[in-house]
Amino acid sequence: MLHVRSIWNGAISFGLVSIPIKLVNATESHSISFRQIHVEDGGRIRYRKVCELEEKEVSGAEIGKAYEDADGSMIPITDEDLSHLPLPTARTIEIVAFVPADRIDPLQMDAAYYLAAGGAPAAKPYTLLREALKRSNKVAVAKFALRGKERLGMLRVVGDAIAMHGLLWPDEVRAPEGVAPDTNVTVNDKELDLADALMDTLGEIDIEELHDEYREALEEVVAAKAAGEAPPQSPEPARGGKVLDLMAALEKSVKAAKESRGEEAAEEDGSQEDAEVTHLPARKRTAKKTAAKKSTGKKTAAKKTTASSSSSAKKTASKSSQSTKKTAAKKSTAKKTTTKQQPAKKPASRKRSA
Incomplete structure (x- = not known):
């Protein structure tokens, strides 16, 4: 932070307390910029400021400001005219109120800045304001002037520093x-x-893990061209099945999100003609409970089936044994009956001798 150049010096007006501060940019752009060239020979294309009346190029020292009226006439405005504007916030960030953070519409948020304490005397009041903001869980709404116009700002605590977000005026x-x-x-x-299921499946993400993939790809192209190599080609995007309706789109999205996170997607009993639709429960917790219930149900059913099979087997074996015994008894009775019914053999007659 010590090496960041301040873009504005002034003070925070906190009632009768004045806190000297320096305004520094809280953000920086990493975008790759290009120059315009003449395609035929690679020469730089530059813009020159030319006076329309004299049709000649003029230097920065010769250029001033003017307001264009409705009829097209120019009304010159000098720096001296602007210096006499009745702005109490010309060098002061004037706090006008403290409000809950949710009272600020994110649509109003503009550029972000850090407010650095302006020297040792500012340390005590700076820390006082920071701790007061922390304890109140509120943000400060302030007015300040920057680059020729009065602006609206919101002060909040970021770590051990006070940050200020420029705000658009409500009518903007x-x-x-x-x-x-x-x-x-x-x-x-x-x-x-x-x-809801799709939102739960996608889950949360650490914002710090996100990065500009377009800029990285652009850097690869520039590096390849500088080395005289062919720039890398983007892979062909995968072509998905035709989405039939909103429900199919949601279900396919849930399935794709689960697969991308390494989770197993539930199998569907049926399939559609152009798109595979997976019927998933509304929420993860419900799915887990349902799966647990199904698993418990399966185990209980298995136990019941095993017990039933065992009982049936025992009953069958018992019946078979009883049947065998009855059959053997019948056979024995039949033999006895047959023996009784057979007539006794007559003794052979003896021949008399003469």
Whole structure:
């Protein structure tokens, strides 16, 4: 922070307390910029400032400001004219109120700055304001002047520093008229459940892990061209199945999100002609409970089936044994009966001798 050049010096007006501060940019751009060239020979294309009346190039020292009136006439405005403007915030960030953070519409937020304490005397009041903001869980709304106009700002605590977000004036934010669909659309509970499931599947992410992939790809192209090599080609995007309706799109999105996170997607009993649709529960927690119930149900059913099979086997074996015994008894009785019914053999007659 010590090596960052301040863009504005002044003070924070906190009631009767004045806190000397330096305004420094809190953000920086890493975008790759290009120059315009003449395609035929690679020469630089430059812009020159030319006076329309004299048709000649003029230097920066000869250029001033003017306001263009409705009829096209120019009204010159000098730096001296601007220095006499009745702005109490010319060198002061004047705090006008303390409000909850959710009172600030994000649409109003503009550029962000850090407020650095201006020397040792500013350390005590700076720390006082920072700790007061922390304890109150509020943000400060302030007015300040920068680059020739008065602006609105919001002060909040970031780490051990005080940051200020430039805010647009309320009348600079357009109302969202004519933006929302003008047709009557009904969203049912099942669609909302699928949307919730998709949100749960995507989960959260650490913002610090996000980066500008377009800039990285552009750097690769520039490096390849500088080395005289062919620039890398982007891979062909995967072509997905045709989405039949909103429900199919939501279900395919949930499935794709699960697969990208390494989770197993639930299998579907049926399939559609052009798109595979997976019916998933509304929320993860419900899915886990349902799976647990199904697993418990399967185990209980298995136990019941095993017990039933064992009982049936025992009953069958018992019946078989009883049947065998009865059959053997019948056979024995039949033999006895047969023996009784057979007539006794007559003794052979003896021949008399003469």
